[in-house]
Amino acid sequence: MRATPSFLDFYLPAPLRPFAFASLHSVERFLDIMRWQHLPLGGLVASSVAVNLYVSSYVGNITTLSLCQDANGNYSLTAISANNGSSPSPTWLEKDKYNGIIYGLDEGLTTPNGSITAYKTSASGELTQIDQHVTLGGPVSSIVYNGGKGIALAHYGGSALSSWTILQSGGLTLLQNFQFTLSAPGTDPDRQDAPHPHEALVDPTDQFIVVPDLGADYIRVFSIDPQTSVLTERTSFSTPPGSGPRHGAFFVNPNNNNTTYFFLVTELGNTVSSYEVSYDVKNNLGFTEVSTSGIYGNKSTPIGAAAAEGILSPDNKYFLTSCRNDSTFTIPNFDPTNSTSIQSDSLQSWEIDPRTGKLAFVQLAPAGGSFPRQFSVSKDGTLAAVGMQESARVVIVERDVEDGRFGRFVAEVDVPGEVTSVIWDE
Template sequence: MWQAPIFAAFCLPTSLRSFGFAFLDSVLTCSDTMRLQHLPLAALVASTAAVNLYVSSYTYGEITSLKLSKSANGSYTLTTVATNNGSSPSPTWLEKDKYKDIVYGLDEGFTSPNGSLSSYKTSSSGVLTQIDRHLTLGGPVSSIVYNGGKGLAVAHYGGSALSSWAILETGGVKLLQTFPFTLTAPGTNPARQEAPHLHEALVDPTDSFIISPDLGADLLRVFTIDPKTSVLTPSTDFSTPPGSGPRHGAFLVTPSNTTYFFLVSELGNSVTSYRVTYGDKTLGFEEVFTSGIYGNQTIPDGAAAAEAVLSPDSKYLLTSSRNATLFQIPNFNPNNSTKIPSDTLQSWVIDHKTGKLTFHQLAPAGGSFPRQFSVNKAGTLAAVGLQESARVVIVERDVKDGTFGKFVAEIDVPGEVTSVIWDE
């Protein structure tokens, strides 16, 4: 099968400590191959590989479809191909169902007592077609598909709850359960821990447990999954340090079959590794490592740790932090000499034997408030959603040394960008 040529272009000031190069994989069908065989050489040289991304943003209530194209000369182009608005006033999270061509979108519901959950059918063009929409408890901010594609768990920050939904054959959903939580007294940080605030929904590697970091209660809330019904049952919760404010996490299973959980805590601005043990319908977490989110550097005032992503090769943990503009990067507009203040991304090397992390790189995120980012399947590109910059940037990753490299594409997206995901 003919494959698009692979090119790499790389250069960046050494002060940024970010050298990277990568490529965008192209997957062609047999019909594509036959068609290409009959194209002249000039047409092949001009051809591009493309992939769709979906972006949610506050303010305008839009879900924007982007197309990232890479030309034969190695340059990237990021363009808007569609918008889907009106049904979700405050989009906060997008989740691609790996079992179906479906995207689930959450609306945090800033303008009403309820949030909402919508299902969308994807397409090769990038256009999303809404399947259904349901009102939910307030403040949904994260979701995860579980039980082999049969269930969807939703974490509600403002609603202090977790909900579960049955995924239907149509790609739509039906409410199964709600689990509301309360506090008997405010936490160590009363301004942020006046109530439970579940910030993410995660499924463990065995697809047997749902885990939800609760920023308000300093807990990892744990639920068992009934494989027959997708019904969740609360299990034993795990306490994190008082005032740490657990936010997002990622699981890793090593080649020796040891499971680790990496947790980013927003209020404590920390990243922690836990060795995970399995009991009778319980999970155990043994701390093996903890560090400030900036490694050996002083945590800037006002910083707010955000995302945790495992690299596809499981060798690196990638994190982000907001509200601390440690970099001044060249303007994306070559005609504008004004520097852009940039918050940060971090890269950590994972020791598979111990679960410990080694701080590897501090890199610019491309703008302000990298609330969420995601990595393509090859691990060669990261799409970063910059909430306060109203921008999405694409940054290269060197899969050999795990560092973020240069910015290869960027585009302004209306509103406050809350998430950006790949459709590969």
């Protein structure tokens, strides 16, 4: 059990602390000149905040973490339960907001097929399996759609999209399988040897599923039948050759006649783009580019970097992203007995122009370790839970909801195996 005191508590005299925060918004700037410390948390005085998080890792576990905050404002993060054996290589967790069920995907790294498992949650953090099905290979993302009647899975390794009917019990039945092919390898033949759908998302009207396809340089579009949840494939949108679209998010702009935008992270191109979305009469979506930037903003992209996650902040003011394998930061060790610094990949924050949907780079911040494959944000937006795949760690990072910046690390815990997904149970 560990926690991180504020770096201001260590490096500034007490009379100066009230005036320091405004000038230390940038974590990266502060780390260039000072070194924060990570000290063990004492006994919890009285828990004022407690929330569960669920973590998947390639070791085969879905681990439940408890994040607590004591009366003094200090956080602790501890593992309280582990569900293992049902999924040998868990890759994605999705909480259904309609029924509270957790759907877990298994990528099937050691088998020809993947799987999807449905779990009931509990206040204790224990997960109870209620259903499981074999799927096409390589599922890496899922999204609940059609008002909770269906769930769609993106299959990276299986070059496919599948759809499933959600039963009243929370269990599933297979609805459709779509399998994709390429006539020839893409611009990056090592990564674009075949279609590789990397995420499934539902648009704000709940009428369409979109699928960024890293291998084919497409945003694939499917319309939803509201009566049956059946998907119909529409015309795909082509992204720049070799860009490798990975993850994204929709944004509805209330300041511009509720215009819809789609923000896209590309893994191979390491870009962040904004597109204005149009709904045409042929029951399809159109995408018009608004802005595109390298994922490091005004800084050059490190060799070997691989952009990963892209999510919207809860207040719809910021687009938040992550990048792996950049080792941009050197940070103090989380173990207070170890003085050896560790390398950290990065998180990025982008401000959304409320008039145009354009994205403006705000911050490059340390993620807390190696390969921040996925992260999620608390309901109030003040905390981000970052899954560090190669560091086998989950880190909790503060966020300033006003300026959109990531701040100090407030808690962390090691999780066995390569962490692939972490979500909040709020």
